[in-house]
Amino acid sequence: MSPGLFDPLKLKSIELQNRIVVSPMCQYSAKDGCAGDWHTMHIGQFAVSNPGLIFMEGTAVEARGRISKGDLCLYTDEQEAAVKRIIAFVREHSQTRIGVQLFHSGRKGSQVSPCEKSRAPELGETLLPEDGGWPGCAPSPLRFDENYPCPREATHEDLRRIKNAFVESATRAARAGFDTIEIHYAHGYLLHSFLSSVSNQRSDSYGGSLENRMRFPLDVFEAVRAIWPESRPLGARISGTDHGLEDNAWTLDDAANFAQALKTRGCDYLDVSSGFLSPNQKIEGYGPGFQVNLAARIREETNLPIFTVGVVVAPKQADEIIRTGQADAVALARGMVYDPRWPWHAAHELGATAHYPPQYERTFTHHFPETFAEMNKQTR
Numbered sequence: 533m534s535p536g537l538f539d540p541l542k543l544k545s546i547e548l549q550n551r552i553v554v555s556p557m558c559q560y561s562a563k564d565g566c567a568g569d570w571h572t573m574h575i576g577q578f579a580v581s582n583p584g585l586i587f588m589e590g591t592a593v594e595a596r597g598r599i600s601k602g603d604l605c606l607y608t609d610e611q612e613a614a615v616k617r618i619i620a621f622v623r624e625h626s627q628t629r630i631g632v633q634l635f636h637s638g639r640k641g642s643q644v645s646p647c648e649k650s651r652a653p654e655l656g657e658t659l660l661p662e663d664g665g666w667p668g669c670a671p672s673p674l675r676f677d678e679n680y681p682c683p684r685e686a687t688h689e690d691l692r693r694i695k696n697a698f699v700e701s702a703t704r705a706a707r708a709g710f711d712t713i714e715i716h717y718a719h720g721y722l723l724h725s726f727l728s729s730v731s732n733q734r735s736d737s738y739g740g741s742l743e744n745r746m747r748f749p750l751d752v753f754e755a756v757r758a759i760w761p762e763s764r765p766l767g768a769r770i771s772g773t774d775h776g777l778e779d780n781a782w783t784l785d786d787a788a789n790f791a792q793a794l795k796t797r798g799c800d801y802l803d804v805s806s807g808f809l810s811p812n813q814k815i816e817g818y819g820p821g822f823q824v825n826l827a828a829r830i831r832e833e834t835n836l837p838i839f840t841v842g843v844v845v846a847p848k849q850a851d852e853i854i855r856t857g858q859a860d861a862v863a864l865a866r867g868m869v870y871d872p873r874w875p876w877h878a879a880h881e882l883g884a885t886a887h888y889p890p891q892y893e894r895t896f897t898h899h900f901p902e903t904f905a906e907m908n909k910q911t912r
Contacts, residue, residue: 534854534855534856534857535551535854535855535860536551536851536854536855536882536884537550537551537552537847537850537851537854537862537878537882537884538550538551538878538879538882538884538885539551539854540584541584541837541860541861543712543765543767543800543801543837544762544763544764544765544800545763545764546629546711546712546764546765548584548585548629548861549582549584549627549628549887550582550583550584550875550884551584551854551860551861551862552583552584552585552850552861552862552864552874552875552878553583553584553585553586553587553803553839553861553862553863553864554578554583554585554586554587554863554864554865554868555587555803555841555863555864555865555868556587556588556589556590556633556714556716556865557574557589557865557869558589558590558599558603558604559571559574559589559602559604560599560600560602560603560645560646560647560648561602561647562602562603562604562605563602564608564610564611565592565595565598565603565604565605565606565607565608565610565611566604566605566610566611566614567588567604567611567614567615567617567618568614571588571604571614571618572617572618572621575588575618575621575622575630576618576621576622576625577872578628578868578872579621579622579625579626579628579630580625580626580888580889580892581872581873581874581875581876581888582626582627582628582875582876582886582887582888583628583868583874583875584628584629584861585628585629585630585631585711585712585861586622586628586629586630586631587630587631587632587633587714588604588615588618588630588631588632588633588710589604589633590603590604590633590635590716590721591603591604591605591606591615591632591633591634591635591701592604592605592606592607592635592636592637593605593606593607593634593635593636593694593697593698593700593701594607594636594693594694594697595607595666596641596666596667596668596669597635597636597637597638597641597694597697597722598637598641598642598666599637599640599641599643599645600642600643600644600645600648600659601645601659601664602645602647602648603637606632606634606701606704606705606708607697607700607701607704611704612704612707612708615632615705615708615710616708616709618630619708619709619710620709623709625889626889627887629711629712630710630711631710631711631712631713631714631767632705632710632712632713632714633713633714633715633716633769634698634701634702634705634713634714634715634716634756635715635716635721635722635723636694636697636698636721636722636723637668637721637722638668638669638670638671638683638720638721638722638723638725639668639669639670639674639675639676639680639683639720639722639725639731640668640676640680640720640721641666641668642658642659642665642666642667642668642681643657643658643659643680644656644657644658644659656679657679657680658679658680658681665681667681667683667684668681668683668684669683669684669685669686669687669690669722670683670684670685670686670722670725670731671685671686671725671726671731671732671733671734671738671739672685672731672732672733672734672739673685674731674733676720676810676811677810677811685734691738691748691751694722694752695748695751695752695755696755698715698752698755698756699755699756699758699759702756702759702760703759706759706760706761706764710764711764711765712764712765712766712767712800713756713760713764713766713767714767714768714769714803715752715753715756715766715767715768715769716768716769717749717768717769717770717771717790718769718770718771718805718806718808719769719771719805719807719808719809720808720809720810723748723749723752724771724809725809726738726745726746726748726749727745727746727749727771727782727786727790728745728771728774728777728781728782728809729745729778729781729782730774730777730778730781730782730809730810731809731810732745742786742789746789746790746793749790750793750794750797753766753768753794753797753799754797757797757798757799765800765801766798766799766800767799767800767801767802767803768794768799768802768803769802769803769804769805770787770790770791770794770802770803770804770805770830771787771805771806771807771809772784772787772804772805772806772823772826772827772829772830773787773806773807773826774806774807774809774810774813775806775807775813775814775815775816776813776814776816777809777810777812777813777814782809784826784829787804787826787829787830788829788830788833788834791830791833791834791836792833792834795834795836799836800836800837801836801837801838801839801860802830802834802836802837802838802839803838803839803841803863804823804826804827804830804838804839804840804841804859805823805826805841805842806823806826806842818843819843820843820844820845820846820849821840821842821843821844821849821853822842822843823840823841823842824840824842824853824858824859825858826840827839827840827858827859828840828857828858828859831857831858831859831860837860837861838859838860838861839859839860839861839862839863840853840858840859840861840862840863841862841863841864841865844862844863844864844867845864845867847874847877847878847881847882848881848882850862850878851878851882876888
């Protein structure tokens with residue numbers, strides 16, 4: 533019988549208790565790159581609901597790799613100690629596994645965060661130098677859009693520094709106790725921008741052909757794989773398509789080739805997303821599960837465990853994705869924010885067992901979930 537949403541999933545030496553993954557969600561609430569009480573609450577609310585795996589938000593590997601001043605980071609002792617505290621909380625109160633997504637913003641950095649703009653709508657999009665902004669670098673000196681600063685072309689010395697920054701952050705992640713790392717190769721950030729010819733117009737060994745455009749992203753993966761504990765899984769979030777940009781500059785065929793290259797270098801799973809390389813993208817068919825076909829193709833090509841993400845909202849929908857072999861796990865972001873108890877509700881709907889901390893045990897006595905559902909129907 534095919535596995536379902538509440539069957540375990542083995543990744544190297546770790547086992548996910550189910551196939552529900554909480555996607556990384558930037559909170560723009562760190563102070564000097566350090567996680568605080570907000571992050572404990574944010575991750576903790578999901579942890580007590582016991583999904584299989586929770587990712588900490590996109591975490592910058594150097595100060596110049598942040599999106600905003602509020603980004604979570606992992607390149608100092610203080611930042612390492614802060615995430616270690618959250619990992620300890622999850623371990624104590626949940627059976628959930630916890631991972632971190634490492635990234636570099638590239639040409640999408642030095643931005644005013646959504647949190648700052650909500651408090652001061654008069655602020656612009658970009659952080660100016662006098663307000664603490666920083667210069668960005670990218671494969672080529674091309675803006676993300678007119679509201680973003682023009683990055684300088686990354687030198688070979690920049691690439692060495694950034695690769696080493698990924699290695700240092702991964703070393704800190706291992707020491708802090710994360711179960712897994714996901715390297716971010718999607719959504720228009722630095723490593724994705726090397727892969728696509730829309731943003732990479734270099735003429736050296738890091739630009740031009742697909743092989744050349746994959747060179748630096750694969751160098752980063754190899755360097756992290758070399759120091760990440762062999763027993764722990766190392767994964768990647770990749771883009772399945774650029775959504776029609778400039779004659780399909782990054783296609784599903786390209787993504788399949790890149791996925792195979794990651795697999796040969798020791799990648800243990802892939803998280804398949806798409807888009808956000810440029811505001812000129814043309815997403816067709818946006819709706820529930822609109823990226824599942826991308827995940828299914830990558831799964832067929834690589835035979836790796838594959839996570840799918842993107843408007844997965846209903847338990848039966850998620851279960852069907854798993855049972856039909858389109859993906860091995862489903863990743864939720866907005867759905868989990870809207871309903872942090874989504875794993876409990878999915879378990880009740882699908883006839884599985886919900887796991888909860890002993891502090892909440894009384895909520896589940898006397899068939900309360902069934903009683904609540906029935907009362908809810910009667911009051912509509």
